[in-house]
Amino acid sequence: MINQTKTAALLVVALAGTALTGCVSVKEYQKSRINDADMELSARKSEKFEQNFYLYREGAAGANGGKSGGGCGCN
Amino acid sequence: MLLSLWRAGYAQQTAAPAYEKRKLQVAEVNLVSSYYEQGGKNSAVTGGIGSEYLRDYAQSFDLVLKSTDRRNREHTVVFDFNLDHYTSASSDQIDPLTVSSASRSDTHIYPAISWNVRDDVRRVTKGISLAYSTEYDYKSYGVNLNFSKLSADNNREVSLKAGAFFDTWTVILPAELRPEGYGSGAHGDRDPVDHKPRNSYNLGLSVSQVINKRLQAFFTVEPAFQQGLLSTPFHRMYFNDGSETVERLPGSRLKLPVGLRLHYFLGDRFIVRTFYRYYIDNWGMKAHTVNLELPIKVTSFVSLSPFYRYSNQTAVRYFAPYGEHKPTDRYYTSDYDISGFHSQFFGMGIRLAPPGGLLGIGHWQSVELRYGRYNRSAGMGMQANSLTLLAKFK
Numbered sequence: 001m002i003n004q005t006k007t008a009a010l011l012v013v014a015l016a017g018t019a020l021t022g023c024v025s026v027k028e029y030q031k032s033r034i035n036d037a038d039m040e041l042s043a044r045k046s047e048k049f050e051q052n053f054y055l056y057r058e059g060a061a062g063a064n065g066g067k068s069g070g071g072c073g074c075n
Numbered sequence: 076m077l078l079s080l081w082r083a084g085y086a087q088q089t090a091a092p093a094y095e096k097r098k099l100q101v102a103e104v105n106l107v108s109s110y111y112e113q114g115g116k117n118s119a120v121t122g123g124i125g126s127e128y129l130r131d132y133a134q135s136f137d138l139v140l141k142s143t144d145r146r147n148r149e150h151t152v153v154f155d156f157n158l159d160h161y162t163s164a165s166s167d168q169i170d171p172l173t174v175s176s177a178s179r180s181d182t183h184i185y186p187a188i189s190w191n192v193r194d195d196v197r198r199v200t201k202g203i204s205l206a207y208s209t210e211y212d213y214k215s216y217g218v219n220l221n222f223s224k225l226s227a228d229n230n231r232e233v234s235l236k237a238g239a240f241f242d243t244w245t246v247i248l249p250a251e252l253r254p255e256g257y258g259s260g261a262h263g264d265r266d267p268v269d270h271k272p273r274n275s276y277n278l279g280l281s282v283s284q285v286i287n288k289r290l291q292a293f294f295t296v297e298p299a300f301q302q303g304l305l306s307t308p309f310h311r312m313y314f315n316d317g318s319e320t321v322e323r324l325p326g327s328r329l330k331l332p333v334g335l336r337l338h339y340f341l342g343d344r345f346i347v348r349t350f351y352r353y354y355i356d357n358w359g360m361k362a363h364t365v366n367l368e369l370p371i372k373v374t375s376f377v378s379l380s381p382f383y384r385y386s387n388q389t390a391v392r393y394f395a396p397y398g399e400h401k402p403t404d405r406y407y408t409s410d411y412d413i414s415g416f417h418s419q420f421f422g423m424g425i426r427l428a429p430p431g432g433l434l435g436i437g438h439w440q441s442v443e444l445r446y447g448r449y450n451r452s453a454g455m456g457m458q459a460n461s462l463t464l465l466a467k468f469k
Contacts (some may be wrong), residue, residue: 008308020368025228026285032444033289033340036379038348038370041268041283041293041336046445046465049109049133052159053461057113057451058412060354060362062297063334069299070275071242073205073213073307075412 099152102138104468108132113449115411115457118165119322120249122311123397125168127457131161149193153204159183169309170259183210183449191221198225199257212245212260219277227228230285240275246308252321273303293336302327310410314402322408324393331358346370354388360413362388380424382447387417411453422447422461440469 004006026034043065044052051066055074062068108293115127137155146149160182167179189204199222219238226232246269247260258266264373281295303326310322332354352365367383391413393406400407427433428441442465449459 021271023230023284023286026230026288028229032287034291035091036340038344038346038380039291039338039340040332041291043350043442044386044424045107045467046443046463047107047332048107048135049463050288050447052133052462053111053113053131053459054386056409057412057449057457057459058386058418059356059360059391060332060352060361060364061218061385062299062330062332062354063352064332064350068277068279068297068332069240069301069328069330070242070273071183071208071215071217072183073244074243 097143097145097148099140099142101138101209102151102469103137105135105137105139106468107135107463109134109461109463111459113457114453115455117411117454117457118168119307119310119408119410119412120165120168122163122313122319123411123454126164128164129161131159133157147195149195151189151193152189153187153191155187155189157185159411163201164337166309168249169247170261171289181210181211185209185215186445187217189219198224198229199223206240208242212247213242215240215242217241223386231281232283234279234283236277236279236280236281237275238279239366240277242273242275242303244273244304244308245269246304248321249309249311252311252319262348271308272298273301273305275299275301282413289340291338293334295334297332297334299330299332300327301330306408310408312400312407312409313398314407315398315401316402317384317398318402322335322410323404324391324408325358328356328358330354344372346372356391358413359392360389362386376427378426378427378428380445382422382424384420385417387418388415390415409417411457414453416451416453418449418451420449422449438468439466441465443467 051064055061055067055072059075061075077382111131113127113129116125117123117426118125118127135157137153140152142150155430157354162180185206185208187204187206189202191200191202193200200220204219208215217238219236221234221236223232223234245260248257256262256266258268260268277297277299279297279357281293283291283293285291305326305328306322306324308321312320312322332352334350337349341347348368348370352364354362364384364386366384368380369377370380372378393408394414395407395409397409418458422445424445426441426443433442435438445463447461449461451457
């Protein structure tokens with residue numbers, strides 16, 4: 001399972017690398033899809049308390065809009 | 076009350092002459108309610124054995140206010156009030172001889188206020204936020220600063236943030252491990268208890284980029300350094316010779332999470348939201364987390380969002396199960412939250428956002444219900460259910 005996750009991670013990074021090299025300048029009037037609420041580049045507000053329980057139940061934290069340390073008696 | 080607040084802001088917005096638009100107005104209100112329940116039989120309070128049964132009821136209310144100043148900069152002020160009330164079978168074992176110990180249930184209150192100023196001419200946003208958190212045995216004061224710069228074509232934003240939390244533990248020890256004259260920490264107990272600091276310093280560097288009309292990405296690095304009492308004072312430890320003490324962990328920890336988010340609008344109805352995080356720290360933990368969510372726009376105002384999250388982590392080097400540490404070890408814990416495991420979280424969200432508002436209330440923009448099931452492989456396994464309701468007023 002760990003190997004599968006690493007493979008998935010490498011795929012995501014490779015996809016991101018490929019995508020970034022293909023950036024085009026997008027005008028404001030072309031951003032109807034980019035500006036959709038579901039496209040927002042952050043965790044959803046409805047995930048707020050899910051992120052809290054990850055903080056307590058898992059050792060890894062941060063890089064997802066939540067806390068990466070401090071503010072609670074969690075890991 | 077919310078409606079009257081909103082109506083007051085709306086009245087200013089519509090009836091007032093242009094110069095009064097600068098006043099602070101209600102831009103958005105979000106109400107989040109959540110219920111969380113977990114099982115499991117590896118509680119750290121009882122040394123890695125015993126019930127982890129816990130129920131948590133959480134409420135969040137955030138109010139977003141906006142105004143524009145004379146230099147045409149947009150000011151955003153957010154009041155964020157959060158409250159958790161939980162009952163915990165394991166916390167009740169801190170002092171098992173009492174019928175109902177103070178820690179059996181607790182209320183965690185954590186308000187925050189933030190102020191951001193966006194200057195569209197310079198394409199810069201600056202902000203500060205202050206946070207406070209209190210629960211029975213833990214208090215925290217936090218401050219965060221943030222700065223971001225948008226590119227000339229508005230397609231790329233670089234952000235920096237820095238924060239610090241100054242926390243204090245009330246050192247509540249398991250009943251049988253309290254020295255003579257040491258207090259229980261319960262209300263009404265006049266015997267003294269210790270208080271220990273835990274300070275955390277966080278940095279964040281992130282870049283968001285619009286790649287094309289359908290795809291955008293976000294990359295972030297968020298190192299964090301913690302020092303002070305990083306162990307939990309009421310976590311018991313049982314050594315392999317049968318002796319007992321409390322968990323002991325190093326006084327500092329350096330964490331390095333790196334995150335990447337890619338969101339793609341597929342066709343006219345589907346959005347693919349992906350997130351990956353790699354995490355490493357100097358306690359020996361490494362973790363990979365992958366999250367995939369697929370919002371489907373069933374109609375113009377109904378969307379379904381199935382999601383799946385997978386995470387795995389290696390154990391910190393100080394972890395061993397119940398009764399396996401040696402008394403000569405320098406650091407020790409049997410807390411399965413920092414053991415090696417993999418976890419899965421999957422479920423579905425549904426969002427309703429009718430054009431005229433919900434239940435005839437024009438400003439009630441949307442409601443979202445989200446359910447998820449969490450499974451964790453650590454020890455004898457752990458399961459949890461989470462249900463969240465979000466109401467957005469705009």
